Amino acid sequence: MQYKEEVVAQKAAQPLDESGFIQGFNKRLILKGGMWLGLLTIASVAIVFFYSHTDDTIKALSSLKLKYIALCLGMVFIDLMLGSWRNHIFIRQLKPELSHWVSFKANVANMFMGAVTPFHSGAGPGQLYVYNRYGVKVLDGFIVSLINMGATLLFMPLAGLFAIWAMNNQLDSGLIPALLKYGFTVFSIFLCVFLLAFWKPLWIGAGLLRLVKIIGGMWPAKKVKLLKWADTSYGKILNYQQICKKLLAEHPWLFPLSLLITTLLYLNKYCMQYIILLGLGIRVDILEVISIQVLIQFMIYFAPSPGGSGFAEAGIAVLFSKLVPSAVLPVFTLLQRSFLLLCPALIGAYVILNLLKTHTMKVSAERSQDTNKK
Numbered sequence: 001m002q003y004k005e006e007v008v009a010q011k012a013a014q015p016l017d018e019s020g021f022i023q024g025f026n027k028r029l030i031l032k033g034g035m036w037l038g039l040l041t042i043a044s045v046a047i048v049f050f051y052s053h054t055d056d057t058i059k060a061l062s063s064l065k066l067k068y069i070a071l072c073l074g075m076v077f078i079d080l081m082l083g084s085w086r087n088h089i090f091i092r093q094l095k096p097e098l099s100h101w102v103s104f105k106a107n108v109a110n111m112f113m114g115a116v117t118p119f120h121s122g123a124g125p126g127q128l129y130v131y132n133r134y135g136v137k138v139l140d141g142f143i144v145s146l147i148n149m150g151a152t153l154l155f156m157p158l159a160g161l162f163a164i165w166a167m168n169n170q171l172d173s174g175l176i177p178a179l180l181k182y183g184f185t186v187f188s189i190f191l192c193v194f195l196l197a198f199w200k201p202l203w204i205g206a207g208l209l210r211l212v213k214i215i216g217g218m219w220p221a222k223k224v225k226l227l228k229w230a231d232t233s234y235g236k237i238l239n240y241q242q243i244c245k246k247l248l249a250e251h252p253w254l255f256p257l258s259l260l261i262t263t264l265l266y267l268n269k270y271c272m273q274y275i276i277l278l279g280l281g282i283r284v285d286i287l288e289v290i291s292i293q294v295l296i297q298f299m300i301y302f303a304p305s306p307g308g309s310g311f312a313e314a315g316i317a318v319l320f321s322k323l324v325p326s327a328v329l330p331v332f333t334l335l336q337r338s339f340l341l342l343c344p345a346l347i348g349a350y351v352i353l354n355l356l357k358t359h360t361m362k363v364s365a366e367r368s369q370d371t372n373k374k
Contacts, residue, residue, distance in 0.1 A: 030352060033116025033306050037345070040309030041337060048317050049330035060280055060328045068279030072339050075272045080344060082265040083107040086151075086258055087127070090144040093251060095136055105351045106130040106141075112348025115307040115341055124149075126352060133355050139236070143244050146194065147255065151262040153191040156298050157184060159266065163294035166287060176318060179299040179311065186302040197237050198244065205234035269340060270294060276335050277324065284323045292319045307341050 049057070081104070088103035106127045113126025124145045131141040160183065197204050212230040216223030248255055270290040277284055296315040300308030316333050324332050 030113075030116060030349070030356075033113075033122070034345075034349065037116050037306040037309055040305055041307065041313075041342070044310050044313035045330065045334050045337065048313055048333050051317075057327045057330055061331050063281060064331070065279045065281070068275050069335075071275050072272055072279070072335075073343075075268055075275065076339055076343050078268050079265065079272075080104065080108060080111075080347070082261055082268065083111070086148055086261045086265065087144055089254055089257055089261075090147060090247070091131070091136065091140070093247060093254070094140045094144070098134060098136065102131065102134045105355075108344055108348035109352050109355075110348070111344040112346075112352055115345040115348075117306060118304050119302050126348070130351065130355060133359065139239055139243065142236075143240055143247065146197075146240065147244065147248075148258055148262070149190075150194050150198075151255065151258045153187060153194055154259065155262050155266065156301065157187050157191075159294045160184070160298040163291040163298070166291040167295070176295070176299075176315070179315065180295065183299045183301065187298075190302075198241055204237055205230075208233060266294075266297065269297065272339055273336060276332060276339070279335075280324075280328050280332060282324060282328065288323065292323070295319065307345070312337065312341075 084100065084104040084107040087107055088100050091098055091103055109130045110123045110127040114120040114123030116122060124142075127145055128138055128141045131144075132138055160180070164180070193204075208230040209227075212223075212226045216226050219226075267290075270293040271286070273293045274284070274286045274289045277289065296312060296319065299315055300312045303311040305311060313333055316336060317329065320332065321329060
């Protein structure tokens with residue numbers, strides 16, 4: 001037992017390579033992801049339009065009520081504010097002088113990078129990059145991201161189960177049950193890893209070392225590099241656990257507040273579909289609309305395409321087809337994806353590209369000064 005405590009202390013004391021979290025974060029990767037997001041979304045909406053449009057489709061678009069569109073834009077703003085506050089309640093405990101505006105930028109960067117990368121994998125690095133540019137330690141930003149991820153991992157499966165119960169026997173398509181199984185599997189795996197990293201970091205460390213030894217046996221040339229990675233990752237997990245425990249012990253209300261903000265955040269997203277339908281002149285049961293959107297959001301959160309493109313449009317076409325006339329479905333799909341994904345992503349793209357440009361100019365200027373001194 002004493003030996004284990006010494007190992008924990010040694011690992012936790014190891015310095016962290018802060019650049020490791022944002023390695024490979026570059027303009028080319030962002031533009032490539034943005035291109036794929038645009039192409040897949042346009043192609044998916046075009047397919048829905050091709051199979052569903054009639055002369056009434058143009059009529060539905062022209063009769064769109066602008067007051068509901070304005071209301072949706074207001075809900076997009078609420079979405080961005082709730083997402084930024086979910087981060088800021090934690091980050092202000094770690095860096096009190098940081099303004100909420102920085103957390104707003106970090107949140108839209110998170111949404112943009114999540115939208116342009118498969119499996120939502122770029123969301124965390126995007127948020128960390130923004131915070132790091134404003135002086136937040138990568139480990140501190142990482143802790144905030146993981147705690148909020150924990151709130152999402154708890155909320156989404158519970159919301160998914162509620163939606164399945166509310167929709168009863170309406171999930172009869174072969175595609176939807178398959179996507180639901182995928183969603184529950186991925187969320188369960190991530191939740192287990194998250195809980196183990198918090199309560200049993202030694203298990204995670206031992207598991208990493210064992211996995212690396214197995215892979216190293218099959219790939220001897222990479223064994224030393226893999227062992228170094230496992231050792232560094234283990235140290236980061238221990239750092240995360242210790243700081244996270246301290247933060248939550250000193251402020252026990254933070255995680256429940258994060259869970260509450262997460263619930264309000266997603267309810268706002270879900271209700272937006274109902275407002276879009278009202279704008280298109282369609283009156284439906286709000287609970288049914290929310291249940292359908294819960295399932296779509298749940299299924300595409302870890303989809304293998306950027307922003308869940310293709311999967312989201314297919315889910316909308318299948319699940320909303322019973323509520324939305326086929327002529328209106330392409331317009332609804334376009335509006336839904338625009339408000340939930342494309343608008344926040346465009347704001348995030350502006351923030352990220354601006355910071356990258358400033359950072360590049362700063363690095364170039366510093367290199368020029370070093371060259372002149374020599």
